[in-house]
Amino acid sequence: MRVAEQTWPDLDSYVNxxxxxVVPLGSTEQHGPHLPLATDHLIAEAFAHEATDRTDYLCTPTINIGVSPHHRQFHGTMWVEAPVFRDYVESFTRNLAYHGIDRIVYVNAHGGNVEHLREVGRRLRDDKTLYAIEWMWNESIPKLVDDLFEQNGPHGGPKETAMIQYLQPELVNNDRLADARDNGLTEFTDDNTRKFGARTYYDAADNTENGVLGDQTDATAKKGEEMFESATEQLVKLCQWLDEQALSDLMPENHV
Known part of the structure; x- marks a missing residue:
């Protein structure tokens, strides 16, 4: 059930x-020469819509702009500062609590949002407003992702390419996949991102000429479909598990 498509009386029975x-969140940021800037929020929205269509849980509108200053050197990237993002997400989540929601799944498809969503979840749990957790699709199926791709890469790589090839193939520049691979960073390892144990980079442009990592030529829509189905199953199970928990069991433990 998508909240924005309902009338307010129709939502009364749901919150009762x-x-x-479920809250989908992503970003609007560069994803190399082959993928649209909308990649992350398209993926998040697709998972949130599919999971809530299967379960009839409530799905909010998508948050399209996240914490992305590390991609700022590339045209079109949009971002908000981390404290602004945290406060914004916390504020609209408190709105949901006001209407009777007491547990949230942030369906997130942008790595730059992760730590901030976790912080918001902690704030809301600490003051016992509600219980909110962050879910990242590829982290729910790590073995499958590793099995499907030889050189994956955390940004704009074959897993995201395959996902958009499946979800919205018309947005993928398949004729640029080799260019994405050859002018990006194929392997993201400690050898090329750290010095003596310290992470030495801040922005994507510090590591990769075109903003992406991995071997994009290894992506196919069929692989995208396999990942989408598998991760959606995980999201559905998470929502069902969370719905079954007693709220008191989700709140902080008492001091010893």
Whole structure:
């Protein structure tokens, strides 16, 4: 059930019977010469819509701009500062709590949002407003992702390429996949990102000429479909598990 498509009286029965909502979040940022800037929020929205269509849980509108200053050198990248993002997400999540929601799954598809969503979840749990957790699709199926791709890469790589090839193939520049690979960073390892144990980079442009990592030529829509189905199953199970928990069991433990 998508909240923005309902009338307010139609939502009354939901909040009287259910208390879980799904919030898709991503980014609007460069994803190399082959993928659209919308990549992350398209993926997050697809997972959130599919999972809530299967379960009839509530799905909010998508948050399209996240914490992306590390991609700022590339045209079109948009971002908000981390404290602004945290406060914004916390504020609209408190809105949901006001209407009777007491557990949230942040369906996130942008790595730059992760630590900030975790911080928001902690704030809301610490003051016992509600229980909110962050879910990242590829982290729910790590073995499958590793099995499908030889050189994956955390940004704009074959897993994200395959996902958009499956979800919105018309947005993928398949004729640029080799260029994405050859002018990007094929392997993201400690050898090329750290010195003597210290992470020496701040921005994507510090490591890769075109902003992406991995071997994009290894991507196919079929692989994208396999990942989408597998990760959606994980998200559905997470939502169902969370819905079954007693709220008191989700709140902080008492001091010893």
């Amino acid at each position: 019977e259910e208390s879980l909502a």
